[in-house]
Amino acid sequence: YTSGSVAQHTFVDEGVFSVTLTVTDDMGERTAVSQEITVVPPNTAPVSENLEVVLDEDSSQNISLVATDIDNDEITFSIESQPTHGEILLSDGVVIYTPESNYYGVDSFSYSASDGIEVGNTATVSILINPINDLPEAVLLASSQSGEAPLEIHFDASQSFDVDGDDLSYTWSSSNGVFATGMLATHTFDQAGEYLVTLTVSDTTGYDTDEILIHVAPYNIPPTAQNQSATTLEDQAVDITLLAQDPENQPLSYSIITQPSNGTLTLNGNIARYIPNSNYNGQDSFTFSASDSQNSSNVATVTLTITEVNDLPIAFFNTTPATGRAPLVVSFDASLSYDVEGELQSYLWDFGDGSTGLGALVNHIYQNPGEYTVVLQVIDQEGASASTQATVMVMPQNQNEIASYDFNSSSGTLLQDISGNNNHGIIDGATWSNGKSGNALYFDGTDDSVNIGNVNLSGNQMTISAWIYSNGFLDDDRIISKSTGQATNNHYWMISIANGNKLRFRLKTGTKTTKTIIANSATPTNQWVHVVATYDGSKMKLYRDGVLVASTNLTGTIATNSVDAFIGSNIGGYSPWNGKIDDLHILDKALNQQEILDLYHQ
Template sequence: MNTVFLDKPNPHFRGLNQSILLGLFLFLVSSYVFAGALNLAWDPSTSTGVAGYKLYYGQASKNYTSSVDVGNTTSYQMTGLTAGSTYFFALKAYNAAKSIESSFSNEASATISATTTLTADFTASQSSTSSTIESFTSTVTGIPSGTVPSYAWNFGDNTTSTASNPTKTYAAAGTYTVNLNVTAGTTSAAKSKAITVTLAAAPPVANFSASPTSTTVGVSVSFADTSTGSITSRSWNFGDGTTSSLQNPTHAYSAVGTYTVSLTATGSGGSNTKTSAITVSATPSVTNTNTGLVAAYGFEEASGTTVVDASGNGNNGVMTNAVRVAPGKFGNALQFNGTNALVKINDSASLKLTTGMTLEAWVMPSAINNLWKDVIEKGDDNYFLMATSNRSSVPVGGGTFGEINGTSALPVNTWTHLAVTYDGVTQRLFVNGAQVSSIARTGNIATSTGPLQIGGDSIYGQYFNGYIDEVRVYNRALAQTEIAADKDRAIGAVTSKVLMGDTKVESFANYKTQGVALAHQVVPTISGSPTQVSVYLDSSLTTATSIKVGVYTDRVDSSNIHHAGTLLAQGTLGTLKAGWNSVPISPLSTPFTVTAGKPYWLAILTTAGQFGYRYNSVSGTGLLEKSSSNRLTNLPTTWTGSTSGYITNATMSIYGMGN
């Protein structure tokens, strides 16, 4: 407050009424309240008869150009003054009739402040989204002269500061309400704002696992992305010129070598790459010579219901309601639903075990219970391997000669390697390559014509719920070291080979419309189990979007003319391309083999559009025959040919592959 006291003025009423006498009269100027305003106060007159006061003022000393009757009060707020100007003030007292005024009081003066309102504001700036540092800059106006402002910040996260322009590091990104309070003298001002602190996401950390890391040509490697952080896309490079954007891809290598696999994980914060090596060796020759292996299943088929025996014994199977999945323990595995899924392999001489055996498999149960659940079952318990049993849920292996129990139940959702052996003297059970129990047994293994079944059986309905991979059946008891080696070795994919047909692109082109099937007689050069049919589609004549293919027996009529006979296997391909198209096929009932030197027929049909094919009717060695019906929707179970569509000395660009 700016206060001026005037010394002993002597105002007297003169000439009008000498009985009214003003006493000691003091005049002062008090604090500014806002721009253009001033508070004035004075001591009351000690004279009698004073009824009020009149305030005179102007911008020159003793030269008062204006006045205001303030009434009988001792203070007054003068407004409308010009900011930055100096004013001079004096006071007179008057009587009740306002007929007599005293002389002027002492004079007081004051310069009007341009502003007297305190205001506070601030700005916030983040230097970089790589950190959560915020810089605050305050702006304060209207600070009364002679005062020093103080600052009180609250940053919205229970932290404070008294600096005028503080710097704050937030613990995390987010929106915060920041409050600033400024005090100057007896006045204060406040400002509140919501600020947003952003933080750019850190790049993800790429990582992955591979199973197996050492493999053979043609065996799928399963890759599992274990990257952390925020990921928007993935880019795999398998080191052999192929790539993938899947999260968990599988890949089979076609040549021996060491390949550097890289996974690049990309997110909003950037990219990160992880690399790892995969070693690929030559596919080993898998036979039953000396090893005693009579059946082996890695489940590496790309599609179809055929399960191919990798032992070389031709014990192929057909799966029902089982599903191929990846990753398995090595490459693919089969998933069994616990209700009706199984793989059935017809009986054969090699599957009739008598004096010894080893049964192996990798299993991952989805549930464990106190019931018998098949992993491997031959006939009516000729020999078997169970994942669970009614004996405290432990795994059990055995046959007609007796059984052996495990020591504890298998873990759920975890891969476990099981093996049971019998050598005519001792029966042993192995878990993850280690022997867990043994018992003395004697006697031969009974044989039957019943099928070998995996994941369930059609006699007792003991369906397994979970995943099975790498099934092996031996006709002898393996040593513990051999079982441990099998545990860590993939069976591998079975390399397909051309069994029958024409692999050349012939020079002539023709087409067949929808509903008309065309069959070509072929003679296998080697025996084997067909798993796919490849057909060449002419780009200029093909409008079909899908095709059906099949394998037929050969039928000879009474005139000694050959025709397609009974359908053995078939398949459908829903995505076509110009050139060669490979169609996986599945047997109609049981796995079949074709015999070298014996004729068969390969057929093709489309039900929408037309298919263009390549052929040679000049120097071919086979036969071509179209169907008698032109309204087929599926390949007929028994072929009926058209006499008008029969061509001799013909070859068509179609062939069958298998094992």
């Protein structure tokens, strides 16, 4: 008996016990409740038995695992260790054991049993694998399986083997009987037909065979190819039917053996198309052969004669400049025109304005604006002729232009001023490149520039416009500048980059200090940008891609100086431009917003 709200008791014996709880209050009233406790005897783990199994090499064995449980509980088995020389598969207490291929000797694995409460002892299954003799494996190799009679074939059995390492013997036979013994054999089949060759490989207890079918065809007479000749005109293709005969009338295929030296050749079946090299005449040749299903013919030669014909001459000329303002002096150069067979006899020019000329090098003055089609006709010594044409664009004079550079009318080291004012530029280092439209000058950001001489703006109006392309800004990169030095007040007019990447315009009027305006936003790089700077007597303005980006009040007459102006740098080579400049114009008129937009969209 025990009192208190919590109690503990150990039942030593098995059986069914009734436990009663009685609760008493302060008034002596009692209430009782009972519960049965069942005590079962302790569990005993199952016992697994060691087993011994015997089987033959390369066979499998079902092994029933054995274990007893005195409590008669349901038993499950588990593998404790795997065999070393085989594989096992456990299912419902039965193990399927499969030894490794060709292995014999001893092996083992272990297992245990569980009754769901406890795991019993580990038992061992000892396995003995008895050796058995393995048959050899025959592998037949042959140098060929088909050919014409007489056909000699080399046979090889060296890849045959016996896993037990037994000594092997070899026998070679066909439908005509045994023809050789030994690992290597050679046999000649004299007659056409099909022969089944059998290799028999034997050890002391058994044998294995391998077979191969040999097809011997009747002797084939090769085809005969014929020598041929063909004639064609210079620059004209010719198709040649290749000729060959086969005594057995078998279908033939054709192959080119050597290519021609002075032309190209394509082959389609027995049709060879020969195309002589451009303008070649004289002799040429190629060789070919024909094949039936078994043999190739002799090599035959096709001799080719290419007859000379007169070729048309080639007309070509350069125009310098191709555009400009009237009156425009244009130089025409046809010296690159030619005739492949000799000299050109004459050069005939039609300048498109009613005038004509003769000779390889001619000059012509266009007095009036317009678009002119220039035609050159060249004639060779045989009377054959050819012509080509180009366009010359002559623009009217712009009374407000001080200097105008389209970069398309120039070459070499001269930048042509097409305004008619002869403010031509001397190129120093800058190189010609693709532009916004046509050509442009590329400045390397180191020491390139163009000196346009003593260009001055006077009065109280001006416009400078240009297309620019920067590869990356350096330090105060100059687009155009007229200045006696680097200081702000040294500048008479200038467009450049300031503050790293902002567009800047400087202008001096009268005797005043040079005025500067700078855009608030960055100038893009690696793309074409249109810049315009204007002064109308009361305001300086700066535009980028047709949009006003900076302005300030300014009055007075534009200051002048005899110092030279430069494109792509400041005087002395300072502050060089890094990129391209194209289509630059200097005017003594202030363009308005609409005119600037029109210029941007041209």
